[in-house]
Amino acid sequence: MGQYHLVANIDRREFLHPHKFGEGFKLMEFGTGRAVPLAMTILLSASNGRGGGDFRGEGAGRWAGDRIAIIGDYFEEGDVEGLTGRDMADLWSSTVEDDHGWTDISEMVRGMLHLSGEVEFYLNDQPGFGVNQFVPWLDRGHGRPEGVPCIEVR
Structure with missing residues (x-):
């Protein structure tokens, strides 16, 4: 099966769930994807909003x-300095229940990206998966001459 991973903010006790961005759960599935790396880039940007090409939405x-x-479900005590095995177990429990001290901000971040106009997410109705299409602004044709097709991501 392989190891599944979450992107975790240890200080805020928040996390991103790759499936809610339409990407796989394994490190090399979402690590080479588009939506989770974009979300991480926006969340980590320290000097956004000062020039062209910066993110235009809230939350940067x-x-x-x-x-x-990035914490896998095969975690062991000592993998992350400052986190106990119990902390990591609570993180993983938070993916299915809300009362374990960690907050899944995936839907909030997905909404933030979508509302900014930078990306479009098309939702599906399959349990466990929140997105079936992710289209960054470049792929929608911004800055392209009329008639040049956009790339669709499926």
């Missing part, structure tokens, strides 16, 4: 300066 820099780790 929310995680700037915080301790961030």
Whole structure:
């Protein structure tokens, strides 16, 4: 089966769930994807909004300066300095229940990206998966001459 991973902010006790961005759960599935790396880039940007090409939405820099780790479900005590095995177990329990001290901000971040106009997410109705299409602004044709097709991501 392989190991599944979450992107976790240790200081805020928040996390991103790759499936809610339409990407796989394994490190090399979402690590080479588009939506989760974009979300991480926006959340970690410390000097956004000062020039062309910067993110135009709210929430940029929310995680700037915080301790961030990508934590797998095969975790062991000592994998992440400052987190106990119990902390990591609570993180994984938070993916199915809300009362374990960690907050899944995936839907909030997905909404933030969508409302900014930078990306479009098309939702599906399959349990466990929140997105079936992710289209960054470049792929929608911004800045392209009329008639040049956009790339569709499926």
